[in-house]
Amino acid sequence: MQDLPVFEDLPGRKARLETAFKRLDPSLRVPTQAIGRRYAIGCVAVEITQRCNLDCTLCYLSESSEKVKDIPLALVMDRLQKVRDTYGDGVGVQITGGDPTLRKREELVAIVKRAAELGLEPSLMTNGIKLTRDLAQELKSVGLTDVAIHVDLTQERKRYATEEDLNAVRKEYIERMRGLGLHVIFNTTVYDGNFNQIPGLIRFFAENADVVNLASFQIQADTGRGVIKDRSDGITLKSVRAKIAEATGNPDLNWDNIRVGHPDCNSIAYTLVSKNGTTRFADLNVDPSLFAEIISSTTDLKFSRMDSRKTSLAVAKWALGQPRLLALLLRSFVKVSLRNGPGMWLKKNDPRKLTLIIHNFMDASDLDPMRVSNCSFMVATDKGFVSMCAHNAARETFIRRPLTIETPEGKKTWNPLTGTYVDDPRSLQLPVSTYIPANLAEIPVPQVPVSTLPVAMGAGGK
Numbered sequence: 183m184q185d186l187p188v189f190e191d192l193p194g195r196k197a198r199l200e201t202a203f204k205r206l207d208p209s210l211r212v213p214t215q216a217i218g219r220r221y222a223i224g225c226v227a228v229e230i231t232q233r234c235n236l237d238c239t240l241c242y243l244s245e246s247s248e249k250v251k252d253i254p255l256a257l258v259m260d261r262l263q264k265v266r267d268t269y270g271d272g273v274g275v276q277i278t279g280g281d282p283t284l285r286k287r288e289e290l291v292a293i294v295k296r297a298a299e300l301g302l303e304p305s306l307m308t309n310g311i312k313l314t315r316d317l318a319q320e321l322k323s324v325g326l327t328d329v330a331i332h333v334d335l336t337q338e339r340k341r342y343a344t345e346e347d348l349n350a351v352r353k354e355y356i357e358r359m360r361g362l363g364l365h366v367i368f369n370t371t372v373y374d375g376n377f378n379q380i381p382g383l384i385r386f387f388a389e390n391a392d393v394v395n396l397a398s399f400q401i402q403a404d405t406g407r408g409v410i411k412d413r414s415d416g417i418t419l420k421s422v423r424a425k426i427a428e429a430t431g432n433p434d435l436n437w438d439n440i441r442v443g444h445p446d447c448n449s450i451a452y453t454l455v456s457k458n459g460t461t462r463f464a465d466l467n468v469d470p471s472l473f474a475e476i477i478s479s480t481t482d483l484k485f486s487r488m489d490s491r492k493t494s495l496a497v498a499k500w501a502l503g504q505p506r507l508l509a510l511l512l513r514s515f516v517k518v519s520l521r522n523g524p525g526m527w528l529k530k531n532d533p534r535k536l537t538l539i540i541h542n543f544m545d546a547s548d549l550d551p552m553r554v555s556n557c558s559f560m561v562a563t564d565k566g567f568v569s570m571c572a573h574n575a576a577r578e579t580f581i582r583r584p585l586t587i588e589t590p591e592g593k594k595t596w597n598p599l600t601g602t603y604v605d606d607p608r609s610l611q612l613p614v615s616t617y618i619p620a621n622l623a624e625i626p627v628p629q630v631p632v633s634t635l636p637v638a639m640g641a642g643g644k
């Protein structure tokens with residue numbers, strides 16, 4: 183253990199994890215649950231602009247997004263600090279928007295740098311259009327760990343009629359990111375227009391697994407300004423899981439051996455892609471007790487995402503002294519090898535890990551209180567941390583609200599529709615939206631101060 187870095191403030195971390203675990207519904211406190219054991223929260227989104235250079239047909243932004251000015255830098259920094267204070271170090275923070283690359287370059291760099299200085303793990307969520315290699319390199323140099331690039335047919339990029347056509351765009355982004363040392367993720371919204379094209383996408387991500395580390399599929403949700411509303415009966419968590427699993431050649435791919443929050447929200451599968459003649463996928467997560475053991479035995483360890491080779495060696499050395507973990511690892515290794523043939527591990531077959539995730543957001547008009555109150559994906563707001571689904575359902579309320587800010591001249595109020603400051607908030611004649619979906623106000627989530635690990639705050643709490 184001495185060779186491995188540990189999280190800062192271990193007693194504080196223990197308390198945060200306990201709070202997170204206690205807030206989970208008892209039915210979710212299973213041995214494979216990572217919330218409360220390894221993570222105080224799955225991740226937190228910090229939105230640094232509401233603007234975007236695309237207009238996806240399933241966009242989660244809202245009516246006023248393009249009118250709203252970029253939130254002052256000082257307030258972004260304040261939100262990052264609150265993420266750190268509330269959830270501790272090592273937490274994944276999504277620098278997002280809108281598209282965050284529309285923010286001034288020096289501000290974006292400063293935001294990522296600050297997140298990394300606070301010990302958070304910043305990822306950039308972008309459509310890739312403005313993400314040059316040079317920008318990615320600069321962001322990496324100040325501490326960016328992940329880049330998540332959204333490409334799919336809902337973006338209606340000109341001249342691309344199929345997901346296969348869009349692989350040319352993905353390929354260009356892959357080449358831009360190659361060799362930078364960033365963890366590369368591709369995001370795909372799944373809807374009727376591309377559901378049957380999932381197998382081709384899975385093949386593409388596997389063929390490019392030397393750069394692509396994770397493929398994330400987000401099932402369409404009726405929320406925000408998107409024009410495609412209801413999903414058809416054919417697009418369900420079950421059908422998307424099955425479609426992806428079949429595409430990997432593992433119809434029984436294990437989606438439930440790892441739990442992050444509620445099972446209807448997040449599904450995760452770990453695969454190993456190898457190229458022995460043809461591209462083949464092996465399901466790595468064949469034993470839930472292995473993952474349970476990993477999260478319970480590594481609670482204090484902070485794995486560096488910046489130097490994965492050094493970290494892997496140190497972890498391997500440490501694992502040699504953990505008899506139970508070692509036995510479970512060995513058991514999984516034998517099981518996976520017997521199922522897929524030992525050739526999958528050989529260097530000549532170029533084995534690469536490819537993680538597959540499905541995120542199942544909810545419709546704004548159909549929020550499930552149970553899922554919201556067990557949410558593992560928060561948005562930072564001036565009122566605390568709010569479940570992403572609840573936030574999207576009431577986005578207008580959040581983004582149009584005047585914000586209080588400390589300036590060298592004292593406390594002022596920032597008007598998001600003009601980007602100007604006033605001394606007296608009563609002078610603002612803002613048409614502040616008060617739209618809150620009726621059922622959101624009824625969600626039984628506690629109003630708690632930021633410092634005590636908020637679960638989610640009812641959007642009505644203004």
Ligand code: SF4
Pocket residue numbers: 443444447448541542543544553554556557558559569570571572
């Ligand atoms: S409640 Fe919504 S945002 Fe939170 S984890 Fe579930 S699907 Fe994701």
